[in-house]
Amino acid sequence: MERIPILKLGQFLLVTIQVDMHDQLAMTLQDDLTARIVKDRARGVLIDISALDIVDSFIGRMLSNIAAMARVLDAETVVVGMQPSVAITLVELGLSLPGIRTALNVDRGMELLRQSVEGGGAGADDGREVA
Amino acid sequence: MERIPILKLGQFLLVTIQVDMHDQLAMTLQDDLTARIVKDRARGVLIDISALDIVDSFIGRMLSNIAAMARVLDAETVVVGMQPSVAITLVELGLSLPGIRTALNVDRGMELLRQSVEGGGAGADDGREVA
Numbered sequence: 001m002e003r004i005p006i007l008k009l010g011q012f013l014l015v016t017i018q019v020d021m022h023d024q025l026a027m028t029l030q031d032d033l034t035a036r037i038v039k040d041r042a043r044g045v046l047i048d049i050s051a052l053d054i055v056d057s058f059i060g061r062m063l064s065n066i067a068a069m070a071r072v073l074d075a076e077t078v079v080v081g082m083q084p085s086v087a088i089t090l091v092e093l094g095l096s097l098p099g100i101r102t103a104l105n106v107d108r109g110m111e112l113l114r115q116s117v118e119g120g121g122a123g124a125d126d127g128r129e130v131a
Numbered sequence: 132m133e134r135i136p137i138l139k140l141g142q143f144l145l146v147t148i149q150v151d152m153h154d155q156l157a158m159t160l161q162d163d164l165t166a167r168i169v170k171d172r173a174r175g176v177l178i179d180i181s182a183l184d185i186v187d188s189f190i191g192r193m194l195s196n197i198a199a200m201a202r203v204l205d206a207e208t209v210v211v212g213m214q215p216s217v218a219i220t221l222v223e224l225g226l227s228l229p230g231i232r233t234a235l236n237v238d239r240g241m242e243l244l245r246q247s248v249e250g251g252g253a254g255a256d257d258g259r260e261v262a
Contacts, residue, residue, distance in 0.1 A: 005182045016147045050136045
């Protein structure tokens with residue numbers, strides 16, 4: 001099961017991260033996700049991290065990379081489901097998630113993506129950028 | 132990370148099974164899922180098994196149990212994303228997934244659930260029952 005499933009939700013893709021990430025798995029996820037964005041003509045990517053107790057610099061970099069890759073493929077990325085403790089640790093450690101928008105849960109993330117897509121990608125006003 | 136995240140998608144819940152299931156994890160999932168159905172007043176449950184290469188009798192029983200529990204809480208269960216090889220093996224082994232409806236992917240599963248909910252639970256005509 002060394003592959004993270006990517007689910008299609010309308011014009012968006014959903015990835016739920018449940019297992020410990022390591023280099024190879026992160027690479028596979030990037031490959032799979034970019035391929036799926038193109039194949040499904042996805043306009044947005046939702047990454048659920050509600051199962052993660054820790055977001056370290058490795059995970060942070062992976063999320064940033066995914067968001068950057070999705071962006072050049074004309075898809076927005078929203079990270080959803082962050083646990084309160086993760087948010088606290090991120091700020092305390094001074095880790096930023098550059099270029100990543102976040103939303104409380106999948107529903108809100110989809111709403112955010114829908115607004116962005118309908119607004120031609122300009123409607124970033126509702127997104128919270130972790131800085 | 133010994134907990135499978137449950138995502139809310141509108142009035143439905145989505146569970147993606149990515150890790151090897153064992154007794155304790157299955158119990159936790161049942162507890163969490165039934166609690167969430169009540170808390171979120173969910174009308175349906177989508178279980179994505181696209182990451183599973185094997186569905187044995189243990190997984191089959193777990194899915195049936197979840198579907199039965201959801202049913203008494205007035206929520207329908209649809210299993211989505213089954214791999215072709217899993218379907219072949221299920222039939223070859225004579226394993227049935229009693230009471231479980233299946234759909235090709237999350238999008239179709241949601242459509243199926245929507246029809247069921249709008250049809251008052253009677254619209255089972257579009258569902259494929261694995262028998």
